Amino acid sequence: MTSQLDIDTVNAMVVEQYPGSRNRCVELGLDHAVAACDVTPIDIRPGGFIAGPTQFAVADCALWFLSFVGLGRIEPMALTSELSIRFLRPAIGDRLLCRATLEAVSRRSVIGTAHVWVDGQADRYTATAQGTYAVPLPR
Amino acid sequence: MTSQLDIDTVNAMVVEQYPGSRNRCVELGLDHAVAACDVTPIDIRPGGFIAGPTQFAVADCALWFLSFVGLGRIEPMALTSELSIRFLRPAIGDRLLCRATLEAVSRRSVIGTAHVWVDGQADRYTATAQGTYAVPLPR
Amino acid sequence: MTSQLDIDTVNAMVVEQYPGSRNRCVELGLDHAVAACDVTPIDIRPGGFIAGPTQFAVADCALWFLSFVGLGRIEPMALTSELSIRFLRPAIGDRLLCRATLEAVSRRSVIGTAHVWVDGQADRYTATAQGTYAVPLPR
Amino acid sequence: MTSQLDIDTVNAMVVEQYPGSRNRCVELGLDHAVAACDVTPIDIRPGGFIAGPTQFAVADCALWFLSFVGLGRIEPMALTSELSIRFLRPAIGDRLLCRATLEAVSRRSVIGTAHVWVDGQADRYTATAQGTYAVPLPR
Numbered sequence: 001m002t003s004q005l006d007i008d009t010v011n012a013m014v015v016e017q018y019p020g021s022r023n024r025c026v027e028l029g030l031d032h033a034v035a036a037c038d039v040t041p042i043d044i045r046p047g048g049f050i051a052g053p054t055q056f057a058v059a060d061c062a063l064w065f066l067s068f069v070g071l072g073r074i075e076p077m078a079l080t081s082e083l084s085i086r087f088l089r090p091a092i093g094d095r096l097l098c099r100a101t102l103e104a105v106s107r108r109s110v111i112g113t114a115h116v117w118v119d120g121q122a123d124r125y126t127a128t129a130q131g132t133y134a135v136p137l138p139r
Numbered sequence: 140m141t142s143q144l145d146i147d148t149v150n151a152m153v154v155e156q157y158p159g160s161r162n163r164c165v166e167l168g169l170d171h172a173v174a175a176c177d178v179t180p181i182d183i184r185p186g187g188f189i190a191g192p193t194q195f196a197v198a199d200c201a202l203w204f205l206s207f208v209g210l211g212r213i214e215p216m217a218l219t220s221e222l223s224i225r226f227l228r229p230a231i232g233d234r235l236l237c238r239a240t241l242e243a244v245s246r247r248s249v250i251g252t253a254h255v256w257v258d259g260q261a262d263r264y265t266a267t268a269q270g271t272y273a274v275p276l277p278r
Numbered sequence: 279m280t281s282q283l284d285i286d287t288v289n290a291m292v293v294e295q296y297p298g299s300r301n302r303c304v305e306l307g308l309d310h311a312v313a314a315c316d317v318t319p320i321d322i323r324p325g326g327f328i329a330g331p332t333q334f335a336v337a338d339c340a341l342w343f344l345s346f347v348g349l350g351r352i353e354p355m356a357l358t359s360e361l362s363i364r365f366l367r368p369a370i371g372d373r374l375l376c377r378a379t380l381e382a383v384s385r386r387s388v389i390g391t392a393h394v395w396v397d398g399q400a401d402r403y404t405a406t407a408q409g410t411y412a413v414p415l416p417r
Numbered sequence: 418m419t420s421q422l423d424i425d426t427v428n429a430m431v432v433e434q435y436p437g438s439r440n441r442c443v444e445l446g447l448d449h450a451v452a453a454c455d456v457t458p459i460d461i462r463p464g465g466f467i468a469g470p471t472q473f474a475v476a477d478c479a480l481w482f483l484s485f486v487g488l489g490r491i492e493p494m495a496l497t498s499e500l501s502i503r504f505l506r507p508a509i510g511d512r513l514l515c516r517a518t519l520e521a522v523s524r525r526s527v528i529g530t531a532h533v534w535v536d537g538q539a540d541r542y543t544a545t546a547q548g549t550y551a552v553p554l555p556r
Contacts, residue, residue, distance in 0.1 A: 020181025020190070042159025046215035051159070052199050052222070057192035076185035081387070082410060083191070084223035084362055084501040086528050086547060088521035103545045104505035108386055108415065109359070111503050113530060113545060128520045128530060130503060130547050132360060137386065137415075220526070221549060223362040223501055225389050225408060227382035242406045243366035247525055247554065248498070250364050252391060252406060267381045267391060269364060269408050271499060276525065276554075298459025298468070320437025324493035329437070330477050330500070335470035354463035361469070362501035 005068055017076050023061035031102040033065035036119075039094050050091040050118075050126070055098075059085060059114040059129040062100035067133040070102055070110035075135065081109065083131030091126035093118030109134055144207055156215050162200035170241040172204035175258075178233050189230035189257075189265070194237075198224060198253040198268040201239035206272040209241055209249035214274070220248065222270030230265035232257030248273055283346055295354050301339035309380040311343035314397075317372050328369040328396075328404070333376075337363060337392040337407040340378035345411040348380055348388035353413065359387065361409030369404035371396030387412055422485055434493050440478035448519040450482035453536075456511050467508040467535075467543070472515075476502060476531040476546040479517035484550040487519055487527035492552070498526065500548030508543035510535030526551055 010025040027034035037058045045051040060080055067078040100114040109132050116127040149164040166173035176197045184190040199219055206217040239253040248271050255266040288303040305312035315336045323329040338358055345356040378392040387410050394405040427442040444451035454475045462468040477497055484495040517531040526549050533544040 017185040018183075018190070020179075020183060040159075044157075044159060046156040047218075049218075051157070052219045053192060053196035056195045056199075056222075060191050060195075079186075079188075080191045080226055082223065082225040082360055083195075084221065084547065086221040086520070086549065087219055088528060089523075103503070103542065106506075108412070111505060111545070113547075125520065128528070128547060130501065130530075130545060132410075132503065134386070221499055223408065225381070225410065227389060228384075242364070242403065245367075247551070250366060250406070252408075264381065267389070267408060269362065269391075269406060271364065271549075273525070295463040296461075296468070298457075298461060318437075322435075322437060324434040325496075327496075329435070330497045331470060331474035334473045334477075334500075338469050338473075357464075357466075358469045358504055360501065360503040361473075362499065364499040365497055 005072065005074060010065060010068065010074060013074055013076060021061065023058050025065050028065065028069060031069065032099055033062055033069050034097060034099045035062035035065055037096045039096060047090065048092065050093070050096065052087060055091060055096060055116050055127045056085055058096045058098040059083070059116055059127065062098040062114050063112050063131050063133055066100040066102060066112045067110040070105040071135060077136050078110070078133045081132045081134040083129060085127055085129040087127050088125050091118055093121070095119035107135065108137065144211065144213060149204060149207065149213060152213055152215060160200065162197050164204050167204065167208060170208065171238055172201055172208050173236060173238045174201035174204055176235045178235060186229065187231065189232070189235065191226060194226070194230060194235065194255050194266045195224055197235045197237040198222070198255055198266065201237040201253050202251050202270050202272055205239040205241060205251045206249040209244040210274065216275050217249070217272045220271045220273040222268060224266055224268040226266050227264050230257055232260070234258035246274065247276065283350065283352060288343060288346065288352060291352055291354060299339065301336050303343050306343065306347060309347065310377055311340055311347050312375060312377045313340035313343055315374045317374060325368065326370065328371070328374065330365060333365070333369060333374060333394050333405045334363055336374045336376040337361070337394055337405065340376040340392050341390050341409050341411055344378035344380060344390045345388040348383040349413060355414050356388070356411045359410045359412040361407060363405055363407040365405050366403050369396055373397035385413065386415065422489065422491060427482060427485065427491060430491055430493060438478065440475050442482050445482065445486060448486065449516055450479055450486050451514060451516045452479035452482055454513045456513060464507065465509065467510070467513065469504060472504070472508060472513060472533050472544045473502055475513045475515040476500070476533055476544065479515040479531050480529050480548050480550055483517035483519060483529045484527040487522040488552065494553050495527070495550045498549045498551040500546060502544055502546040504544050505542050508535055510538070512536035524552065525554065
């Protein structure tokens with residue numbers, strides 16, 4: 001019996017339990033996870049840039065996947081307790097990626113740092129974030 | 140000639156320049172602004188709760204409107220430079236509201252604090268946030 | 279027997295268990311706490327302003343006292359899990375105050391918003407912060 | 418004529434203009450800076466741990482030095498505009514180090530990510546932070 005922590009199983013859970021999410025898992029590592037999101041016209045804010053909330057959403061999702069990495073299992077009820085994000089430069093493109101890296105895991109939380117970029121421009125981050133996911137406590 | 144900082148003019152700008160945004164201005168004061176968003180099925184995450192990114196989006200938008208209050212004019216190109224958000228309790232309902240309150244205005248930025256709640260439950264905030272909007276610099 | 283959540287008992291605990299702290303409790307309410315700190319020459323950074331870390335320290339301490347309010351008891355082992363701070367304007371003066379206001383209490387954490395000002399200028403905040411204190415979990 | 422961005426010149430500025438600071442520069446790179454601080458009894462909070470504000474101070478200082486790296490010059494009047502910090506595990510030891518890494522530089526700000534650890538335990542960060550330094554604007 002395994003924890004089945006693989007990309008396809010994670011994405012199947014997202015599709016089933018969070019059908020409104022446009023973010024998908026594209027990579028899972030020992031201490032990181034990568035999420036991706038296709039950009040659509042509704043994501044474009046004044047100036048022609050990808051809006052902040054779209055970038056927040058992919059970062060939040062990458063940290064959710066990272067919490068699965070930290071816990072060693074898919075835990076849909078891991079919840080964001082807090083997240084801070086800084087926008088570094090205008091984001092223009094068709095697809096966003098975000099890599100979240102593990103900072104710490106405890107009984108109560110998973111903490112990570114995340115970087116967002118436009119596909120093809122991994123050397124030019126458009127946002128950087130840090131956040132905490134709360135692990136469900138036993139009752 | 141006035142700066143036309145009223146709710147209808149703000150919302151007309153949003154509809155025209157940021158058509159994908161589902162957030163609207165519902166109140167503008169001397170030191171605050173309120174944004175609202177109708178919740179749809181795509182906003183629901185596992186557990187049946189309104190997702191974090193939806194709450195972030197309404198907070199980010201309330202702070203955008205607050206930057207207009209701080210500047211005394213509609214400034215579509217005011218951009219979020221950073222925002223931190225904390226989730227306080229599960230959010231369940233049909234409509235989100237967020238009040239942003241002015242903390243400081245300078246030549247370069249507008250800083251505010253924001254509280255998010257579900258319509259009808261203004262005494263039970265679901266999220267609290269603080270953030271900075273960058274004011275466009277003269278070239 | 280009561281929880282003895284009063285200012286003198288809080289300060290006696292600080293003096294005994296955290297003797298290096300220069301921050302003291304000056305007010306405890308039903309949903310807030312106020313900390314104060316006398317400014318000394320070591321707190322002055324270039325420009326003649328009170329340094330950021332000194333302002334952070336009084337905010338962190340006010341949130342610690344606020345966690346006692348939230349929990350209804352003095353809990354020295356409540357620990358900051360995260361804190362974000364924004365500096366609003368230069369701070370010049372002899373004494374700093376910080377009021378922390380309760381946002382949420384759960385089994386695992388206390389969340390609050392804090393405002394820092396120089397004594398005598400309560401209408402001109404020098405910093406605003408939000409943070410989370412972790413409540414010790416039962417073993 | 419050079420910008421004299423070297424460790425000794427940075428520390429000489431700190432000693433002269435910010436004599437109360439106990440943090441020193443120990444490394445400057447092309448995209449990072451490292452600050453260090455000797456821990457003293459006044460830094461110890463209940464539980465025997467190095468207090469949060471001491472860790473914040475070394476992170477804030479590392480980001481200040483990082484702003485010099487980003488700007489290519491020593492700029493004492495670069496000021497923290499905002500900083501968020503997360504505490505990862507208890508910090509116990511005699512000396513703190515913090516490495517700040519550059520995320521972005523613009524006309525108005527320098528943004529970086531910082532990791533704090535106890536000397537000798539660089540594989541076990543005690544805190545992680547991100548923040549923004551404001552660059553003085555021309556008048």
